[in-house]
Amino acid sequence: MSIRRAYAVNQWKPNFDDFCRPDAHLRAFKTVVAAGFTGVELRGGTGRWDPLGRPSSIENTYGSLAAFGKVLTDVGLAAVSSWAVDPGEPVDEELSHGRSVLDRGQHAAIVEWARPFAAALAELGGSRLVVRALPAAWQVGAVDDAAVATAAECFDALGAMTAGHGVRVSLHADVLSAAADDDVLDRLLAATDPAVVGLTVDTGELTLAGLDPVAVVRRHAARLDHLQLKDTRFVDTAGERLRPHAEHAFLTAGGDREVERWFFEVGTRGGLVDAPAVLDAARGAGYDGWVVFESEQTPNPASSVMLNGWYAGHRLGL
Amino acid sequence: MTYRWAYMDHWRVDTPRGPQTQYANRRLMDDFVKQIAAVGFEGLDMFDFQVFGLTGMFGSIGKYQEYLQDHGIAKIVNLFRGIMYDPRVADAHVRGTHDEIVESTRRMLGMWSDLQIENLIVMPASLYTSTAPVTDDKIAAAAECWTRVGEMSLTEFGVRTTGHHEFFCAIRTFEDIVRFYELTDPRYVSFFCDTAQHCIAGVDPVELYERLHDRVSGFHFKDTRQQDTTGAYQHRPDAELMAPQTDRWFHEMGTEGGLVDFQRLVRAMDAHGYDGWVTVEHDKANIGGDYAESTALSMWYAKQVLGKVAS
Numbered sequence: 001m002s003i004r005r006a007y008a009v010n011q012w013k014p015n016f017d018d019f020c021r022p023d024a025h026l027r028a029f030k031t032v033v034a035a036g037f038t039g040v041e042l043r044g045g046t047g048r049w050d051p052l053g054r055p056s057s058i059e060n061t062y063g064s065l066a067a068f069g070k071v072l073t074d075v076g077l078a079a080v081s082s083w084a085v086d087p088g089e090p091v092d093e094e095l096s097h098g099r100s101v102l103d104r105g106q107h108a109a110i111v112e113w114a115r116p117f118a119a120a121l122a123e124l125g126g127s128r129l130v131v132r133a134l135p136a137a138w139q140v141g142a143v144d145d146a147a148v149a150t151a152a153e154c155f156d157a158l159g160a161m162t163a164g165h166g167v168r169v170s171l172h173a174d175v176l177s178a179a180a181d182d183d184v185l186d187r188l189l190a191a192t193d194p195a196v197v198g199l200t201v202d203t204g205e206l207t208l209a210g211l212d213p214v215a216v217v218r219r220h221a222a223r224l225d226h227l228q229l230k231d232t233r234f235v236d237t238a239g240e241r242l243r244p245h246a247e248h249a250f251l252t253a254g255g256d257r258e259v260e261r262w263f264f265e266v267g268t269r270g271g272l273v274d275a276p277a278v279l280d281a282a283r284g285a286g287y288d289g290w291v292v293f294e295s296e297q298t299p300n301p302a303s304s305v306m307l308n309g310w311y312a313g314h315r316l317g318l
Numbered sequence: 319m320t321y322r323w324a325y326m327d328h329w330r331v332d333t334p335r336g337p338q339t340q341y342a343n344r345r346l347m348d349d350f351v352k353q354i355a356a357v358g359f360e361g362l363d364m365f366d367f368q369v370f371g372l373t374g375m376f377g378s379i380g381k382y383q384e385y386l387q388d389h390g391i392a393k394i395v396n397l398f399r400g401i402m403y404d405p406r407v408a409d410a411h412v413r414g415t416h417d418e419i420v421e422s423t424r425r426m427l428g429m430w431s432d433l434q435i436e437n438l439i440v441m442p443a444s445l446y447t448s449t450a451p452v453t454d455d456k457i458a459a460a461a462e463c464w465t466r467v468g469e470m471s472l473t474e475f476g477v478r479t480t481g482h483h484e485f486f487c488a489i490r491t492f493e494d495i496v497r498f499y500e501l502t503d504p505r506y507v508s509f510f511c512d513t514a515q516h517c518i519a520g521v522d523p524v525e526l527y528e529r530l531h532d533r534v535s536g537f538h539f540k541d542t543r544q545q546d547t548t549g550a551y552q553h554r555p556d557a558e559l560m561a562p563q564t565d566r567w568f569h570e571m572g573t574e575g576g577l578v579d580f581q582r583l584v585r586a587m588d589a590h591g592y593d594g595w596v597t598v599e600h601d602k603a604n605i606g607g608d609y610a611e612s613t614a615l616s617m618w619y620a621k622q623v624l625g626k627v628a629s
Contacts, residue, residue: 027611030614030615030622031614034358034621035356035357260334269348302610302614303331306354307356310353310355310389311352313390
C-alpha cells in the first residue's frame with residue numbers, strides 16, 4: 001500500500017439542488033480521474049436532493065451500492081476512499097434534527113446512524129469514516145474534561161462499530177469546530193481509544209483556525225490516519241470563528257474582512273499551508289493512506305481539480 | 319499507440335474582472351499551464367499572433383517555452399496562422415498575392431525561430447463565400463501558393479506547412495480536399511485533420527484520413543453534435559460564430575450525441591502506424607460550458623476510452 005490521491009466531492013454541491021443528476025456526478029468523476037486521482041471522498045447528507053449523501057440515497061439513485069461501485073470502476077476510480085459526516089446534521093430519513101456527541105443519551109443513535117456508512121464504505125473499497133470531532137465552538141463554549149470524556153465515549157463506541165466493517169473512525173476538526181484548538185484536540189485524542197479512533201488532518205481548516213498542521217501531524221503522528229489537503233491565504237486572527245453564527249457571518253460571508261474565498265487549491269499563490277512539509281511529516285510517521293484534496297468555495301470545480309492535480313503530481317510527487 | 323497529446327489553445331476563464339484569457343497576466347497563465355499539464359498534455363498549439371503578448375510577458379518566446387517546460391509542457395508543437403484573407407492583399411486563389419503570403423509567413427516564422435515548431439497550420443483557402451464559385455483553377459492556385467510557402471517554411475525553418483479545412487473554407491468537400499493535395503507537392507504541404515470541421519461539412523474524417531493518411535501531419539480531436547444542414551458554411555460574415563443553425567458547433571471528445579467516431583479513427587491511425595502528436599481542441603467551450611471541464615473530459619476520454627481502443 002502506498003499513498004493514493006482522492007478528491008472530495010463537496011465542492012460540487014454548494015446548495016441542496018446542485019449536483020443531483022448522475023450525469024453531473026459522472027462529469028465530476030471523469031474530471032477527477034483525468035487529473036490523476038483514483039478515489040473520491042463523499043460528504044454525508046440527507047434527503048432526495050443529496051443522492052450521494054447516504055447509502056440509501058445512492059441505492060435509490062443508482063439501484064444499488066454495487067451498481068454505483070461499477071460506475072466508479074468504469075470511469076477509472078478505484079474506491080470511495082472515505083465518507084465525511086457530521087453527527088450534528090439533520091437526518092430526514094431518521095426524523096432527526098441532528099445529534100450531539102456531547103449528549104450521552106444520543107450516543108446509541110449516533111452509532112446506529114453511522115452503521116450503514118461503515119458498511120457501504122467497506123463495500124466501496126473505503127476505509128475511513130471522517131467524523132466531525134466536535135460541534136461549532138460558538139455553540140458549545142468551553143470544552144471541559146467532562147465534555148471531552150463524553151465525546152470520547154461516543155467516538156470509541158462508533159469506532160468499535162466501524163472496526164467491525166474494517167473501517168476506522170477519524171476525527172476531523174474543521175475551522176469552526178471546538179476541536180480546532182490544540183489543547184482540546186490533544187485532550188480529545190488522549191481520551192479516545194487509539195485502536196479504533198484516529199485523526200484527520202485538514203490542512204486548510206487547521207491553518208485558518210490558527211493551528212499549524214505540520215505541528216499537529218508531528219504531535220499526533222501515531223494517530224494520523226487520514227489527510228485532507230487544501231490551502232488558505234488567511235488566518236482567523238480576530239477569532240471570528242468563535243462568534244455566534246460563524247457558519248454564515250464568517251465562513252460564508254467572509255467575516256469582517258469580507259474575504260471572498262477562504263479555501264484554495266494546494267500551492268496557491270500566497271498560500272499559508274506548507275503541503276510538502278505536511279506530507280513529509282506524514283510520511284515520516286509511516287502514513288500510507290489516502291490523501292484527499294479539497295477545494296470548497298472554488299468558483300470552478302473542474303479548474304480546482306486540475307490545479308490540485310498538477311500540484312500533486314509536479315510538486316508533491318504523488 | 320504512441321501519441322503525445324497537445325492542447326490547441328482557445329482557453330478563457332471567468333474572473334472577478336470578467337472573462338479573461340491567460341495572456342492577460344502571469345497568474346492566469348500559471349493556472350492555465352498547470353491545468354493542461356495536470357491532465358496529461360505534453361504539448362501546446364497556439365495562434366501565431368500570440369508571440370507579441372508572450373514576448374511582452376516573458377521577455378522572449380524562448381523564455382516562454384522554458385517556462386512551459388518547467389511546468390510540465392515539453393514544447394509548442396503547432397502554430398495556427400490566423401491569416402486575414404483579402405483578394406487585394408493575400409488570398410491563396412489569387413496568384414498575384416502569393417508573394418505577400420510567402421513573405422508575411424517568412425516574417426512570422428522568423429519570430430518563432432527559437433523554438434522547434436513542427437507544423438504551421440493554415441486554412442488553405444479563404445471563406446467559401448469569398449471564393450465561390452470554387453473552380454479547378456482556384457484550387458490549383460491555392461495549391462501553388464501553399465507549395466511555395468511549404469518549401470520556404472521547411473527549408474528555412476524546418477517547419478511543415480499543413481492544411482486545415484474549416485467547414486466554411488472554400489476547399490471543403492471530400493473531392494476538393496483530395497484534389498488540393500493531389501496538386502500540392504507532398505514534400506512541402508501536408509494535411510491536418512480536424513475531426514469536427516469535416517463532420518460539420520458532411521465529410522467523414524475517417525474516410526478522409528484513410529485517403530490522405532500519408533499526408534497527415536496532425537489532428538485536431540474535437541467533436542460536434544451537428545452537421546451543417548442549413549448551408550451555414552455560406553453564412554456571412556462568419557459561419558463558425560454567427561450562423562443561425564447553432565451557437566455552438568464544437569464539443570469535447572466523448573460528448574453525448576457526438577458525430578465523430580474517434581474509436582474508428584484511432585483504429586485507422588494505428589493501422590497506418592501514426593505515432594506523432596495528437597491535438598485536442600474544443601473552441602467555444604464557454605458557450606454553455608466551461609474550458610476547464612471540457613479539457614478534463616476530453617483527456618478522460620483520450621485515456622480511458624481511446625487508450626483502450628488503440629493497440
